[in-house]
Structures are given as structure tokens and as C-alpha cells.
Amino acid sequence: MTDGLSRVPTAEFERVLAGVPDRYDRARAFATLARINTLYMVMRAGSGHLGSSFSAMDVVAALLLEELDEPFAENGDVYFSSKGHDAPGLYAALIGLGALDEDLVHRLRRIGGLPGHPDVHTPHMPFNTGSLGMGISKAKGLILADRLRGVTRRVFVLTGDGELQEGQNYEALAGAVHRGMGELTVVVDHNKIQSDTWVRDVNDLGDLPARFAGFGWAVLRCDGHDPQAIDAVLRKRFDAHAGQPAVIIADTIKGGGCATFAATSMGPDEWRYLFHSGAPSTEDYRTAHRELVDAATAILRANGLGDLVLAGEAPAAPRPAGGERLVPAYGEALVARAARHQEILALDADLVLDTGLIPFSQTYPERFVEFGIAEQDMVSAAGGLASQGFLPFVHSFSCFLLARANEQIYNNATEDRKIVYVGTLAGLLPAAPGHSHQAVRDVGSVAAVPGLAVLTPCNIAEVGHAVDFCVSTSDSVYLRLASTAVPAAVAALPTGPLVAGRGRVVREGGSTIAIGAGPVVLAELLSAAEELKADGIELTVVNLPWLNRVDPDWLAELTDGAESLFVVEDHYLRGGQADTVARTLLELGGTPPRFRGIGVDHVPQCGTEAEALAAHGLSARQLADAIRGERPAVRLDITVSPR
Amino acid sequence: MTDGLSRVPTAEFERVLAGVPDRYDRARAFATLARINTLYMVMRAGSGHLGSSFSAMDVVAALLLEELDEPFAENGDVYFSSKGHDAPGLYAALIGLGALDEDLVHRLRRIGGLPGHPDVHTPHMPFNTGSLGMGISKAKGLILADRLRGVTRRVFVLTGDGELQEGQNYEALAGAVHRGMGELTVVVDHNKIQSDTWVRDVNDLGDLPARFAGFGWAVLRCDGHDPQAIDAVLRKRFDAHAGQPAVIIADTIKGGGCATFAATSMGPDEWRYLFHSGAPSTEDYRTAHRELVDAATAILRANGLGDLVLAGEAPAAPRPAGGERLVPAYGEALVARAARHQEILALDADLVLDTGLIPFSQTYPERFVEFGIAEQDMVSAAGGLASQGFLPFVHSFSCFLLARANEQIYNNATEDRKIVYVGTLAGLLPAAPGHSHQAVRDVGSVAAVPGLAVLTPCNIAEVGHAVDFCVSTSDSVYLRLASTAVPAAVAALPTGPLVAGRGRVVREGGSTIAIGAGPVVLAELLSAAEELKADGIELTVVNLPWLNRVDPDWLAELTDGAESLFVVEDHYLRGGQADTVARTLLELGGTPPRFRGIGVDHVPQCGTEAEALAAHGLSARQLADAIRGERPAVRLDITVSPR
Numbered sequence A, B: 001m002t003d004g005l006s007r008v009p010t011a012e013f014e015r016v017l018a019g020v021p022d023r024y025d026r027a028r029a030f031a032t033l034a035r036i037n038t039l040y041m042v043m044r045a046g047s048g049h050l051g052s053s054f055s056a057m058d059v060v061a062a063l064l065l066e067e068l069d070e071p072f073a074e075n076g077d078v079y080f081s082s083k084g085h086d087a088p089g090l091y092a093a094l095i096g097l098g099a100l101d102e103d104l105v106h107r108l109r110r111i112g113g114l115p116g117h118p119d120v121h122t123p124h125m126p127f128n129t130g131s132l133g134m135g136i137s138k139a140k141g142l143i144l145a146d147r148l149r150g151v152t153r154r155v156f157v158l159t160g161d162g163e164l165q166e167g168q169n170y171e172a173l174a175g176a177v178h179r180g181m182g183e184l185t186v187v188v189d190h191n192k193i194q195s196d197t198w199v200r201d202v203n204d205l206g207d208l209p210a211r212f213a214g215f216g217w218a219v220l221r222c223d224g225h226d227p228q229a230i231d232a233v234l235r236k237r238f239d240a241h242a243g244q245p246a247v248i249i250a251d252t253i254k255g256g257g258c259a260t261f262a263a264t265s266m267g268p269d270e271w272r273y274l275f276h277s278g279a280p281s282t283e284d285y286r287t288a289h290r291e292l293v294d295a296a297t298a299i300l301r302a303n304g305l306g307d308l309v310l311a312g313e314a315p316a317a318p319r320p321a322g323g324e325r326l327v328p329a330y331g332e333a334l335v336a337r338a339a340r341h342q343e344i345l346a347l348d349a350d351l352v353l354d355t356g357l358i359p360f361s362q363t364y365p366e367r368f369v370e371f372g373i374a375e376q377d378m379v380s381a382a383g384g385l386a387s388q389g390f391l392p393f394v395h396s397f398s399c400f401l402l403a404r405a406n407e408q409i410y411n412n413a414t415e416d417r418k419i420v421y422v423g424t425l426a427g428l429l430p431a432a433p434g435h436s437h438q439a440v441r442d443v444g445s446v447a448a449v450p451g452l453a454v455l456t457p458c459n460i461a462e463v464g465h466a467v468d469f470c471v472s473t474s475d476s477v478y479l480r481l482a483s484t485a486v487p488a489a490v491a492a493l494p495t496g497p498l499v500a501g502r503g504r505v506v507r508e509g510g511s512t513i514a515i516g517a518g519p520v521v522l523a524e525l526l527s528a529a530e531e532l533k534a535d536g537i538e539l540t541v542v543n544l545p546w547l548n549r550v551d552p553d554w555l556a557e558l559t560d561g562a563e564s565l566f567v568v569e570d571h572y573l574r575g576g577q578a579d580t581v582a583r584t585l586l587e588l589g590g591t592p593p594r595f596r597g598i599g600v601d602h603v604p605q606c607g608t609e610a611e612a613l614a615a616h617g618l619s620a621r622q623l624a625d626a627i628r629g630e631r632p633a634v635r636l637d638i639t640v641s642p643r
Helices: A010-019 A023-045 A050-067 A087-096 A102-106 A135-149 A168-178 A199-203 A208-214 A227-240 A282-302 A326-340 A358-363 A375-386 A398-404 A406-414 A442-446 A460-472 A518-533 A552-559 A577-588 A609-615 A620-628 B010-019 B023-045 B050-067 B087-096 B102-106 B135-149 B168-178 B199-203 B208-214 B227-240 B282-302 B326-340 B358-363 B375-386 B398-404 B406-414 B442-446 B460-472 B518-533 B552-559 B577-588 B609-615 B620-628
Strands: A005-007 A078-081 A155-160 A184-190 A218-223 A246-251 A311-314 A344-348 A368-370 A391-397 A420-424 A452-455 A476-480 A504-507 A512-516 A539-543 A564-572 A594-600 B005-007 B078-081 B155-160 B184-190 B218-223 B246-251 B311-314 B344-348 B368-370 B391-397 B420-424 B452-455 B476-480 B504-507 B512-516 B539-543 B564-572 B594-600
Touching: A005 A023, A010 A023, A010 A087, A010 A282, A023 A050, A023 A087, A023 A102, A023 A227, A023 A282, A050 A078, A050 A087, A050 A155, A050 A184, A050 A227, A078 A135, A087 A102, A135 A155, A135 A168, A135 A184, A135 B375, A168 B168, A168 B199, A168 B375, A199 A368, A199 B168, A208 A218, A208 A246, A208 B208, A218 A227, A227 A246, A326 A344, A326 A358, A326 A460, A344 A358, A344 A375, A358 A368, A375 A391, A375 A398, A375 A406, A375 B135, A375 B168, A391 A398, A398 A406, A398 A420, A398 A442, A398 B406, A406 A442, A406 B398, A406 B406, A442 A452, A442 A476, A442 A564, A442 B442, A452 A460, A460 A476, A504 A518, A512 A518, A512 A620, A518 A539, A518 A564, A518 A620, A552 A577, A564 A577, A564 A620, A577 A594, A577 B577, A577 B594, A594 A620, A594 B577, B005 B023, B005 B282, B010 B023, B010 B087, B010 B282, B023 B050, B023 B087, B023 B102, B023 B227, B023 B282, B050 B078, B050 B087, B050 B155, B050 B184, B050 B227, B078 B135, B087 B102, B135 B155, B135 B168, B135 B184, B199 B368, B208 B218, B208 B246, B218 B227, B227 B246, B326 B344, B326 B358, B326 B460, B344 B358, B344 B375, B358 B368, B375 B391, B375 B398, B375 B406, B391 B398, B398 B406, B398 B420, B398 B442, B406 B442, B442 B452, B442 B476, B442 B564, B452 B460, B460 B476, B504 B518, B512 B518, B512 B620, B518 B539, B518 B564, B518 B620, B552 B577, B564 B577, B564 B620, B577 B594, B594 B620
Parallel strands: A078 A155, A155 A184, A184 A246, A218 A246, A344 A368, A344 A391, A391 A420, A420 A476, A452 A476, A512 A539, A512 A564, A564 A594, B078 B155, B155 B184, B184 B246, B218 B246, B344 B368, B344 B391, B391 B420, B420 B476, B452 B476, B512 B539, B512 B564, B564 B594
Antiparallel strands: A005 A311, A504 A539, B005 B311, B504 B539
């Protein structure tokens, strides 16, 4: 199999660890093997964070191999990553040490496997991270608990450098000094590149040591790829600053340890780093793999261990499904409207690619404002811009924008500012990054914000109408955009100008009606309708792109004579479209149709799209069963684990 | 009238401003007159922030009288307060300058008057503040807008020092340097005391100049009560640091300019500052008033202006209603449970008095953790504590806790940590602080968090049962506590152990049923029932303390044979109890009773309790009308202003 992937078996890690006597060479060898397996895992998954995993790998190796006392024992030293992007690398290291089952190496970002970001249900993951900026606070809680329990141990937290744009870090820094937390060491994986590009271009950190020192922390610095330097700085940290929280700024290279992915290999005209989160091409895989195997072999041979023994050959994940995508279409639509509306501005929080803003930022650089990973600052600044008559379109992933800046969005609303909040990666899919990135409570968290409409288009044509609505309405809008490919059946659906609270029948049927919105839900409903047809049920499918509004007159007309009404959503059971429709239907009075809302009833599972839909009862087949009445009615409680 | 209050008429401000030639003496005189009127306003309102208004007053005077270019013109220099606690002082200054109607001096914290925290609907208030930490971000947005519009002006933002514990400030600081915002000057009213007590004891700021310098800001410092020093530091700021954002740390005294309220007058055994937010006693009023009038008179006489002419005599606001209070009862209940449950901890964000935690902090100092105004840090640290088997009770005002830490609460939930979030000042009342402090979207913002029950007790007895539930359940809980006095009729209601999702009939009646929760709603419903009785309607009143859960079996039994069902809540129309009940009722199937949810449909008005209830259709009389069917059904849209 020419595309086959190979990896380092755990037994080979054991052989190398036992056979390289010099601790620094051993760390180098271990990190190289772990990089090989990180690459394997990301290729198998089809996505994952290579750049961060590689930059952090030598620090992780130093901590796990040498520094931590009993890291896998109950009250042993603790290490975790706050940024969480380096999860594949950490998993690879833990598998190499036998602390995680070897079989998991094949199951990155798969259901029952290793989530895209750390989750406590995986062994040796003390916390869920990936929502940035929470790690230092969590570590402080752990240390306070240790003190109360009389446990003495050290806690090491890895942060990113872009992550240091999040304000929560500074809330955390202050209190750690106030409480003299000598147990706490923060290591900054200072690879100088955040999600999109160089930190200095996004939102410069300035004099980083001075920032930490200004909060009273001990500050140390080292080459984060040199095991000897890492060791020396750790000794200094505990010898010279024992009673004080300390930060070690580890100077690293994004993608470091492998020339193929190293940011130092970027050309002078390349502004964007390409290996932050996606899987590399087959060609890049091969080059990098060869390079890493050669590096490992050199160390092994120097230590008389012969050649590296690899296991193979597994296939890479299939490339993502084709089909139109809403996010780039949105970006183009925004550029087009901005030509006619000088008041339109675009604000971004380090996701210029993933929110479709590259064309806007290039067409209207003076009307594009990059805030870095600072959602609260961005949203409040949007309020300042709106106060002067501008119309800010504010962007991030839905999971972060609506939650992290929740109070700021409300504050803007109380000022009656018109602002458009654009959240991408909305809904259950893609499920590969894991629940920190799956926005399934975004609608509920802002549904009651005054004068804010929540709107989710299903295809490119509807994206255009949605952006037109955003520009012309007097209300604010949360524009909820799915980032997955739009299935062909949904791409072909007819659309037209949007009227608040009103939907459109997209499949004519009988007295059984299903309402949904967005490409994922509508695609499954259209497929379910085909299944039900075989049973003689002609399902009426309705696209209602409004998630917190419904026009009572329209709903009355739609449900007149209906036997049953289903509302299906890629959102938790509470707070979304089903609540809106149910409440309105009930307040209409009379005898309503049989009603059932179908949504997510437990924390989203990480996996492929098909795995996640099935895990949450949202696949076409499961929807067809539910509509046939073959599945018991749900309760509205939402739980952490499947029941 | 011996309790009469007197004030300085605007004409007297004009006479003084025209008659004192020395600019620094003029500023001193102005600030003193403004302090007299601030005191008047707070006494008239019955509450308001004296300490912050007084500490900031000399800075405000210097800016408004001397520094700002055309502060009241459209594109003139801008000044606003980020902390917002100094609103009464700012209002007094603006009234003194004729920039606000003189009549408003009588209407602090009254409907149609001057809100407890700044609001854009008041002239010369560029932003809604009082939600801490947003001001610098808003100023940045304003400056970006000015640059795009080609407007050149300066923006001055006042922050508190306790406010600097909020992480958003540091998101904002970084970007201002990145964009070279020489237009931006932040003045820190460094009075060293936050809501409860000394900043150094709550969460020490350490080397404050180093913090700002660490983010690349120019840092200057001055005596914030000395007009000459303030002038000098402003000159230096613009002469030496023109192209750079700059902070001026103004060393002030909380309550400064008046010995009665000055923190420097605190005794050595007094740990809590008493004039942060409440109205002083009549005796303190008289002493302070005399002191301020004497100080003003001295300057006037020295300038040949004779005596100060006051206007009076208006009455002070009546003292607050008596009756039991849930928050102190909660505090005692927590202490009692903590004796039996060593795992219980209490975490606070600078509201030890207002969340009832003083007894706990004194009984279990080692189990009490003060985080300062750092809700995100507190909530994530609670996750760290819970990971080690502790049960953290996490406290703040509802408006801040559920919104500011919204993502952190969700993150904890995805780790399946059991944590109790206790929010006080929940609901529409008290309405005097204004909408930044009125939590009417708290329930909706977390209703879908997995494994989180939202529970609101109505009287002291039910508080005890609620705390017992919090301790014994496996779920997390958001305990929503009203801070107003409990009316006698609700205090007397019977309660018992709580069963999730089930309520209790508290007034037997007929087939018209009203569900509510908490002291405010239940009191109005019980009064409405008495009104309806006269019309022959016997209203059944139900206390359902669960806001995001309802037991379908219980609801089916309750509504069996019911003609109509009302759910009344001190929460926005969307996301609260009415949605929960409506959805469950509809999913029960069959022909439901006529249903209507009654809640808040526009941004809460600031005013007295009676004013706010009436403004939002939640008074007993209005509820009776609504239940009689004399008011049109509402739409679910929530707006900024009353319709």
C-alpha cells in the first residue's frame, strides 16, 4: 500500500529508553519517536494539531522522562496542557511510556478513542482543556486542594503563547502570587505562531518576561528544544525560586524537530503557517516521516541499537468530503456587501482562515481588525465601534464567541448597538476536535439577549440572504455557520429573502412535519424522509433558519391540520429552536399537534461525522425511527455521558 | 424637617466657577460642591456608591473643568468611567456644569431618572458600564472608529483598582500597544479598597506600575486628590508619551475629600469599609454634610464669595423594607452544613457581604478562598478543587457569575465536576443598581449546561432545603438567590425537602393555575390571587423552585383538568421557567390548558422595586389583569426599550 502509514510500537520505545544511557540523548530519541507517532495519529485521524505537538514535544519529554515524580501515581506530580492543541503529541508520549493503551494510537479523534483536545475521560488527563486560558486557574484549584489535603507535589502547566492573549490568564497569575504558589510552574511553549500566523502580527506579546514579572512571577527562559537547557532551567527554577510561582518561557519552533513542518522552513512570502490543525499532504507526510526516522536511526545507531523497527501499514484517513462550504461563501458575501456598505467592518479573534475572512482582510485591510485570542476585548471594542455608526461583524468559533464574551454581548445589547456576531464551527459537526469546539449550547446562551436574532443558513444561497438580512435589519444577529461540507441535497434547496421567524417547506409531505435548520440537520431530515417514504409516511420537511424566533402566524398556518411536529436540532435539548417553537405553539392555544423536540442530550462525543450523528441519535435512520415513534420520548435533562 | 436634605443648586455652581480665579482652587471648590450633591443624591435614592464617587471626584473635576476639549460636543474629547460605581459623583459634576438637567439631582436610581450605573440613555454617557473591565476595550473601539472617520480626539477612561483583577483589562491593554493608541489615557482611581475591603487583602495587585509597564504602557502616577498634581501628570503624559497608550495611577482615598467617609478614618479593628454602596445613616449624613459645606465655605470666603447657598429641604429615601432575607440565611445554612461536610468550600469574588459569606469566612477561614473580581479564575479553580473531591460553593452576583464565567461553567460540567454556583442579587429586584446588576437572563444562559439544575428558593425555610439538596445531589446546581426582603406572605409559606422538578401548591384554588418561584414572583402572585378572588376567580398558586427542570408526571397531575396555566418569572421571556414548563407540557401530548408565560420583555428599568415591577408588568394588579385576560398576549421577542 503506497499510501500506508507506519508507526513506532511501544515495545520499540521501551527498547530505546532502556538502551540509550545519556539522559539528554534519551530524551531526544524519545521525542523523535513520539513525533513519528504523532504524525501517524494525525494522518490516521485526517486532522489534528501537528505544529503545537511538535513544538512542545521536547518539553513534554523532559518533564515526563526526567522531571516529574511519579507522574502516573495518584498523588504524584501533575503535568497538563492548558492550550490542549498539543494533545496528539502528549498522547503519543504517553503511549510510548505505556501509560496509555497502545491500541489508542490508531484512534485519535474517533469515538471511544483519543479526543481532539484533552478530556478527563482519558487516563492521565487531569482536566478538559482546549478552551484556552483556563489551565493556570485549574492548576491553582488543584494546588489549593492539595494544601487542604496535606499533599505535597508540583504542578506543571503548559500554555501556548497565543493563548496568553486570553484575559483569564492574568486573573490567574495575580492570585497565584497572592497565595505564594511555589508548587506551580507554567511553561510557555513560545513557538511564536498562533492559529493563523505569527503572534507578533496578530497581537504582539511585547516584552513577555516583563508581563509575567509585572504580576510578581519568577521568570526563566530556555531553548525549548534542548533537553540540557530544559533541565538546567528547571533546576534553577526550583533552586532559586522555590516559594514563588514561576514561568519558564521555552523558546520553540512551531513544528519544531522536523524541517518539513518547522516554521523556520516557511518562505519569505508565506504569511500563514500550514500545519496548525489539518493533516499534511501524503507527500509532506512521506518527507517528514523519512526525516524523523533518519533522525531516530542516527541516535539508535550511535548507541549501538541498530535500526528503528516500525509497525505498519495503516491507511490514512480519507480526505474530507467535497461539496460547497458556507464559511468561504460567507466571506465572499461579506466582501460584496462591504463594497456597498462602508460602515461594515470585520473583527477577528485569530481565526481569519476558519471564519472566511482572508478575502475581506485583503480587500479592506483598513476595515479589518485582528484582536488575537481576546474575545471579550473584541466584543466590547465592537460596541465602541458601533457607537460611532459602524456595523461590526465579529468573528470566532461559536463555542468561544457566545460563551467567552457572553456578558459583553449582553452589555452591547443593552446599549442598543447593532452588531453581527458570526460564529463558525457551529453545531455538533465536525466532531473531531471534541466538545470544547462543538457549539451545542450557543443558541441557548444568548437566546434571551434583547434585540438579537439567531440565524443559521443551510446553503450558499441562503448565506447570501442571511448576510443581506444582517445588513438591512435593525436588530443584532448571531449568524451561526456550520463548517462542514454541505450535502448536495441541501446545497440544491431553494431559498429566498429571509423574513424573521418564517421558514420554508423544502419537502412537501403530509401531516407529519419536521422542522430543522442548517446543512447537517436538513440533510439528515431529507434522508430520513426517504426512509419514511418506504413506510408510507410522507414527511413534510421545513427549513426554519431562525433559532430564537418564530412568527406565530406562520407557525399556525404551518401546523394547521398537522398530526405531529418534530423539531430537530444540532444543539442541546434546551434553549434552542425546539424551545422556541414549542413555546410559541403552546401559546397559540387550541389543540396542538403531537410535538417532540430532538436534540443533543449529552456532552458531544468526539469522532467522525457519522460516528457523532449516530452517538447522538441524529442520523437519518435514527430520526426516521423517532418519527415513526419507535424511540421513547426524551426527558429534557442533559447529562455528561450517554445514558 | 429635621431629616431634610439640602443640596447645591446649579446656579450656585455657576457662581463659584465664575468667581474663583485660581484654577486649582476652582477645581477644589467644584469637587466639594459636587460631593455635597452626590451625598444628597445617594440619601435621596437610599443607596448608591459614595466611596468611589468621592475618591474619583478630584480627577473628574480636573478632567471636566480643565483637561477635556469640548467634552460635550459631538467629536470632543471623551471621558467615561469603566467601573461605573462613581456614577453619582459624575452625575453631580455634570449637573453642576449644566450638562444634565438640574431636576435629575432628585432622581438617582428612579425610573426615568439617573440609573445606578452609567447607561447610554443618559446624556454624555458614551457607554453602559458597571459590568467591570469592559471600559478599556470600549475605548479602543471608539478610537478605531475615530481613526476610520478621520476624527482626532482623546479618550480618557477611569477604572477602579479592584476592577483591575478582571482579565478583560489585560486583553485590552495588549491590543492598545499593538495599535499605538496614543489617544488613550487610562486613569486608575487607586483608592485601595474594593467592594468589601482592602485590595491588598482581597487579591493584591502587587507592583501595579510594573503590570502596566509589562504590557508596554507608559505609566505615570500622582496624588489623585491634588488638582495641581493631576494637572502636572496630565502634562507629562502628553508631552513625554504622546504616541503611546498611558495609564495614570491616581493615588486616592476611598470616600476621600470628606473625613466621615474617608477610608483613612477607619479604625484599626475595622476590616470592612462601610460606604461602598449603601446610603449612610442620618447622623453620618449630617456630619459629612456639615464638613463639606464648611470646606466649600472656606474656599468661597477666601475668594470673597460669601457663604454657600443651599437648596432644600427634601426627604431622604425611606429605609429598606423589613422582613427576612435569603442571603444571610443561606450563609448560616452553609456554615451549618459545612460542619458535617468537610468537603464543602466557599469561593468568593469580592462580595463576601452580599453573598452571605462573612460567617463562613470567619468560621472556616482555611476553607474559604477569596479570588477578588476574577470570576473566570474562580470558576476554573473550582473545577480544580472539585477534581480532588472537594465540593466548592462558588459565589458572586448572578449577573456576573453566570455570564462572565459562562464558558468556564460549561467546561467544568464537561468534566462532570460537582460544583454549586450561588448567585445573589438574582432577578429583576432590587432595580436600583440598574440593568448591569439585574440578572434576568442568568437562567437561560446556563439552562442547557449538562447536569446543572437551576434552583431558586422563596423563603428561609426553603433556603435550608435547597442547600441540603445542593449537598446531597450528584448534580451541580445554580442556586439563584433573591437579595430583596421576603414579603411576610411568602416567608410564611410551607416548604419541605425538595424533589427535582416538582413544586408545591401554596394557594389552593380552581382551574386557573399560576406557577412561579422565588419571593418576588410568589408575593405578587399571592396578592394577585386576592384581587382575582373579588372577581370570583380562585387562582391556584404553585411554587416551582426548579427553573430548568420539571417532572413530567408532576406537571401532568397538576394540569389535569386545568383551564389555564400561567408561568410568571422575574427573567426574560426566553430561556427560563416558562420555556421549561411549556416544552414539557407540550411534549406530554393531549389538549393542554391555555398557556401563557409572563416575564420581562425589555431591558430592566432602574428604579424602586414598585416602579420596576410596574414597568415590567409584574405587579400584582398587572398579573391579575393578565390572568383575567385583559392584556394582549406577548410576543417572545425581547427588546431594549419598552414598547
